[in-house]
Amino acid sequence: MKNILLVLVAVFAGYQLYQNVGSSYDPVEYNISADTLMIYGRDSCPRTKRMRKKLDQAGIDYVYQTIDRSDVADHLHQMMRADGISTRRYELPVVIWNDEIRVNPSVK
Numbered sequence: 275m276k277n278i279l280l281v282l283v284a285v286f287a288g289y290q291l292y293q294n295v296g297s298s299y300d301p302v303e304y305n306i307s308a309d310t311l312m313i314y315g316r317d318s319c320p321r322t323k324r325m326r327k328k329l330d331q332a333g334i335d336y337v338y339q340t341i342d343r344s345d346v347a348d349h350l351h352q353m354m355r356a357d358g359i360s361t362r363r364y365e366l367p368v369v370i371w372n373d374e375i376r377v378n379p380s381v382k
Contacts (some may be wrong), residue, residue, distance in 0.1 A: 281343055294297060302315040309371070309372060310336075310337055310371075311327060311329075311334065311335065311336040311337070311340075311369070311370075311371045312336065312337050312367075312369065312370040312371070313325060313329070313336050313337070313338045313339070313342065313367050313369055314338075314339050314340075314341050314346065314350050314366070314367060314368040314369075314370070315340065315366040315367035315368070316340060316341060316366055317340055317342070319366045320365050321365065321378060324381055325369070325379075325381050326337050326338060326367075328381045339374075343367070346349055350368060353370070353375065354368070354375060354377075357375050359375060359377065364377050364378070365377060365378035
C-alpha cells in the first residue's frame with residue numbers, strides 16, 4: 275500500500291513538472307484590448323493551423339495562445355463559462371474578437 279501511494283505521488287509530481295517546465299512561451303497577456311483578435315488552439319490541430327494560415331495570408335494581425343498551457347486553458351475556460359459556453363467538449367480553434375467568443379468558426 276505504501277509503495278502504491280509513493281508511485282502515485284511520483285506520477286503526479288512528474289506530470290506537474292511536465293506541464294510547467296520547459297515552456298518556451300512568453301507569459302500570457304490578459305490585458306489585451308477588446309478589438310484584438312485572439313486565437314486559442316493547439317499547434318497540432320489542423321483547424322487551428324488552417325485558420326492561422328488564412329489570417330497570415332490575409333495579413334490580419336492576431337494573438338495566438340496554445341491551450342496546452344494550463345494557465346491559458348484555465349483562463350479561456352473561465353471566459354467561455356462566463357459566456358454560457360460549455361467547456362466539457364468543444365472544437366478548436368476558439369476565436370475571441372470584440373468580446374465575442376466563437377468556437378471553431380468557419381474560415382472562408
